Amino acid sequence: MKHSHSKPSITRREAICRVAAGAAGCALAGRPGEASATPPTPPPSAKAKSVIQIFLWGGMSHIDTWDPKPKAGSEYMGELSKTVDTNIPGLQLGELFPNLAKQADKFSLIRSMTHRNNGHETAAYLMQTGHTPGERISYPSIGAVFAYFKEREYKGLLPPYIVLTQPQGRFSEEGFLGPKYKPFATGGDPNNPRFEVEGIVARGISDERQRARRELLGRMDPLTRTAAASPAIAAAEEAKRAAYELILGPGKDVFDLSKEKDELRDRYGRHTFGQECLVARRLVENGVPYVVINYPGGWDTHSNHFPTMRRQCPQLDQGLATLLADLHDRGLLDSTIVWCTGEFGRGPKVDWQPPWNGGRNHYGAVFTVLVAGGGFKGGRVVGESDDKAMEVRDRPVYPVDLLGSIYQLAGIDPNAPLPHPMGLDAHVLPLNEPGVKSAGRLTELM
Amino acid sequence: MRSCSAWPAGPSRLFLAVLLCGGMAVADTPTSRPSIHPLFESAEPARPHNRVDDFVFAKFSALNIRPVLCSDEVFVRRAFLDILGVLPTAEEARAFLQDPDRTTKRQRLVEQLLERPEFAEYWAMRWSDILRIKAEFPVNLWPNAAQAYHRWVLESLAANKPYDRFARELLTSSGSNFRVAPVNFYRAIQNRTPDGIAAAVALTFMGTRTDTWPSNQLAGFSAFFAQVGYKPTSEWKEEIVFWDPLGASRMPANVAPGRDNIVTTNRPVGRGVPTNLPPRMAVFPDGRRIALPPDRDPREVLADWLISPNNPWFGRVVVNRIWYWLMGRGIVHEPDDFRPDNPPSHPELLDYLSRQLAGANYDLKHVYRLILTSATYQLSSVPRDTRPEASAAFAAYPIRRLDAEVLIDAINQVTGTSDLYTSPIPEPFTYIPADLRAVAIGDGSITSPFLALFGRTARATGMESERDNRPMPAQWRHLLNSSHIQRKLETGPKLRTIWEGGRSTREVIENLYLAILSRYPTADEVKTVEAHLESAGAAPVASDSRRDGRGGGRTRSDAAQRRRDAWVDVVWALLNSNEFLFRH
Structure with missing residues (x-):
């Protein structure tokens, strides 16, 4: 088929190919637009090869953790009024982060993150796409964008965009890029004796039974032998062989934490989050471009706030601090971005009234994001909130600034076009669109 | 002597079919016929059953294609999946295979399936795909309207609404998206400009992509849709589609809340009556110009032109879609890419089916029947000839x-x-x-x-x-290894009744094969399954005792567990066989 005109940046046919059917398949089928259907691969000089995103769904309180304000008084600080000194002079964290305090040279804090949105879905979409929702098109999350741009470069058997262990499910992370760029959610629990990974490590199926099954299937499928010349059957058999490389091959060992020393597993923490951090390290070690840890437990602490913080923060502290130290010790931190945030922070002023009884509400006016590795400098603080952590005092950082910096370090052009099914002009991040605020990328950390 | 499985399309054809089959033994020596895979293929010769076959078989000799019919086992499964989108149950498969009247049973099965309620459900799904029935992104019909629209499609198909009426209602309806369901045709178009609507109409009903048209052709065609208006009501998510000759719905104050402004070429400036009225001349895709009458919705003018037995963009397009849906490849392929430089593989067949449709008052089931009762539809799927010409000639049923x-x-x-x-x-x-x-x-x-x-x-x-x-x-x-599928295998109540019903191993195997593959197992397959059950019973069960935390000696329940696991593995293998996963 010939297209005589080139008015839209991609043709509709080609866009459907890319999005609904998947770029590789179209290229194989020799459809039009073959050359432009594959995205530009990030240059080898890019500092960040992989990303680990720790997402604190529900929105973790910033004043209790990354941005303590002991002088603001108990009306703001509640019962978590103490701070810990870090290994960076002058930098304090909340009292529940003693281990992170010892790794402060490895990460930086953006204490002036802001988007002023207090809705979970909208804020989560903003923080992971950089786009304002409500447009007619639903953008892919940063992980799907990585999967798209790393398509040619990344040859591993493991999916390029992996979520530990449950998907968020509140917006389609693959957006208009289509199902091929959907995150692979492992399911299971790496803190169990056997980490069952959906489709790869099955419950109650030993390798021995797996092999016996495969042999049985080989003896029980006469159509496959009779119709071996069919291209459809041949393609199915090839995909099945690739699936078995992961199910029965060494590829799945990446999920086998018994291959790690007990001492190291203890340091990460014998809880789901700690072991998820260890799996994340093993995944980036194996070249997986984008790993998300959806924190196993919510941070939406309207009520029961302080007990939840006392229960969850020590696990976050232990797992994340060990992850940063371990990545550093293995020389992986230079090539791995770690970033940690929720969709927003929480109201710095404690709500003592019933039914909250000492809770904190959604807060998008200012909150904190941790960034480390992959070209981000450690031991720094960007921006500042006011005395009560209520507003940005200095150097606001907007979602496009944060995401643009991550893309830049990974060699992905934040202005690059994305293939849209309708041929609409879509880009990795919004370009000069009205209402999109930016105060510039995080050059002070890069 | 075995009876002839080639069955006639009507009583008058019975005689002919018998004659053909009788004469065959003399004309065809065994060496001139391809060797048969008895599990999937019939030894009966493939001969034309109806006019459809005359057009298709006419091409076979030039391409040196020797067609082979599928077996009854393949046919029953194929017919259920293609006509209803469901597998036959074990009982349905058994009943068909045991039906002794081999001259008529395939035709009778087709007739029965065309009248089942699943027919409308399945084909409503196909039509909903091309009509884009979806509540949210990117079509945004909203849930109530999506349900109303789908129900309208479902009821239209269940009542076998003539296709000309179906198309006319979609093209010309006006009213609320909740109350007049077919107006959602215009709401399921993301690009609501005249060009965008024209592109959707061309794709849906004319099987053609306007981006392959000369640009002036699209402009003339778009004029028919320059008076389509959309307006909100005070009910949440309700929207009215209507004939809007003055462009009132494009006034900024009249835009539906939550909707992007509708961008049109004749966007009004300032208040009051738009200064830039819709075009008064339109051009049909065949090049004929028409002055749009001021007292008539231009969509009706367009529908009058389109819905006509002689319009090459109407009947041929829908019969080609049905052919594509049943045969896996269009006579014009792809079925939504009609254009002069993409000619049909069998033009006379396309015209014949289109004439049949119009002659039967646009009864779509008549077209299904013509195709499904042809020998062409019953050909084996075993690929003997992988040349592209062979698949374009429908030499074999395509495996998908x-x-x-x-x-x-x-x-x-x-x-x-x-x-x-x-x-x-x-x-x-x-x-x-x-x-x-x-x-x-x-x-x-x-x-x-x-x-x-x-x-x-x-x-x-x-x-x-x-x-x-x-x-x-x-x-x-x-499929091979998820907890989702494994849970179904381990806890599925239907499976339990099959293997826990106190039947003999042989009966269980037979029932599983009938339920999953719609056929009896071969003697070799029974042996394979029996051998697996035996070896699994004797093998150690390390993984399972570890999982349950029970070490040590084997108990009676261990043995029962092993036996159950062995059956689970058998079903697992059947469900993961390409014979199950593919239409063939």
Whole structure:
């Protein structure tokens, strides 16, 4: 088929190919637009090869953790009024982060993150796409964008965009890029004796039974032998062989934490989050471009706030601090971005009234994001909130600034076009669109 | 002597068919016929059954194609999957295979299936794909309207509404998206400019992509849609589609809340009556110009032109779609890419089917019947000739994977389980009843991880190619090894009744094969399964005792568990066989 005109940046046919059917398949089928259907691969000089995103769904309180304000008084600080000194002079964290305090040279804090949105879905979409929702098109999350741009470069058997262990499910992370760029959610629990990974490590199926099954299937499928010349059957058999490389091959060992020393597993923490951090390290070690840890437990602490913080923060502290130290010790931190945030922070002023009884509400006016590795400098603080952590005092950082910096370090052009099914002009991040605020990328950390 | 399985289309053909079959033994020596795979193929010669075959078979000798008919076992499965989108049950498969009247049973099966309620459900799904029935992104019909629209399509098909009426209602309706369901045709178009509407109409009804048209042709055609108006009401998410000759709905104050402003070439400036009225001349795609009468909705003028037995863009397009849906390849291929430089493989066949449709007052089932009772539809799927010319000549039934919805329904039918289908937006989340099959889901926004993984269409474009049945390793990991499928195998109540019913091993094997592959097992297959059961019973069960925390000696329940696991493995293998996963 010939297209005589080139008015839209991609043709509709080609866009459907890319999005609904998947770029590789179209290229194989020799459809039009073959050359432009594959995205530009990030240059080898890019500092960040992989990303680990720790997402604190529900929105973790910033004043209790990354941005303590002991002088603001108990009306703001509640019962978590103490701070810990870090290994960076002058930098304090909340009292529940003693281990992170010892790794402060490895990460930086953006204490002036802001988007002023207090809705979970909208804020989560903003923080992971950089786009304002409500447009007619639903953008892919940063992980799907990585999967798209790393398509040619990344040859591993493991999916390029992996979520530990449950998907968020509140917006389609693959957006208009289509199902091929959907995150692979492992399911299971790496803190169990056997980490069952959906489709790869099955419950109650030993390798021995797996092999016996495969042999049985080989003896029980006469159509496959009779119709071996069919291209459809041949393609199915090839995909099945690739699936078995992961199910029965060494590829799945990446999920086998018994291959790690007990001492190291203890340091990460014998809880789901700690072991998820260890799996994340093993995944980036194996070249997986984008790993998300959806924190196993919510941070939406309207009520029961302080007990939840006392229960969850020590696990976050232990797992994340060990992850940063371990990545550093293995020389992986230079090539791995770690970033940690929720969709927003929480109201710095404690709500003592019933039914909250000492809770904190959604807060998008200012909150904190941790960034480390992959070209981000450690031991720094960007921006500042006011005395009560209520507003940005200095150097606001907007979602496009944060995401643009991550893309830049990974060699992905934040202005690059994305293939849209309708041929609409879509880009990795919004370009000069009205209402999109930016105060510039995080050059002070890069 | 075996009876002839080639069955006639009517009483007058019976005599002919018998004659042909009788004469065959003399004319065809065994060496001139391809060797037969008895499990999948019939030894009976493939001879034309009806006019459809005359056109198709006429090409075979030049291409040196020797057609082979499929076996009864293949046919019963194929007919159920193609006509209803469901697997035959073990009882249905057994009844068909045991039916002794081999001269008429395939035709009788087709007739029965065309009258079953699943017919409308399955074909409503296909039409909903090309009409883009979806509540949320990117079509945004909203849930109530998506349900109303789907129900209208479903009821139209269940009543076998003549296709000319079906098309006219979609093209010309006006009213509320909740109350006049077919107006949602115009709401399911993302680009609501005259050009965008024209492109959707051309794709849906004329099977042609306007981006392949000369640009002036599109401009003349778009004029028919320059007076389509949309307006909100005070009811939430209600929207009226109407004839709007003055462009009132394009006044800035009249735009539906939550909707982008409708961008048109004749965007009004300032207040009051638009200064730039819609074009008064339009051009049909055949080049004929027409002055649009001021007292008539131009959509009706267009419908009058389009819906005509002589219009080459109407009947041929829909019969070609049906051919594509049943045969896996269009006479014009792809079926939504009619254009002069993409000619039909069998032009006379396309014209014949189109004339048949118009002659039968646009009865779509008449066309289904012509195709499904042809010998062409009954050809074997075993690929003997992989030349592209051979597949374009319909030399063999093309092997293709079950569609996502059909596949999960088949797995659930065999195991007696169900899946959860939801839509996470808008809140409150939408859930549908557990016993509703995936095929019957009206709204494309209501989904499951399985449907997404197996390439269900996103219903964004209305193009047939949006459904993606190409294999991916992730799909195999799911089928071979996911907890989702394993749970169905271990807990499926239908399976339990098969293997815990106190029947002999041989009977259980037979029932499983009938339920899953719609055929009896061969003697070799029975032996393979028996050998597996035996070896599994004798083998150690290390993994399972570890899992349960029970070490040590074997007990009676260990033995029962091992036996159950062995049956689970057998069903697992059958469900993962390409014979199950593919239409063939």
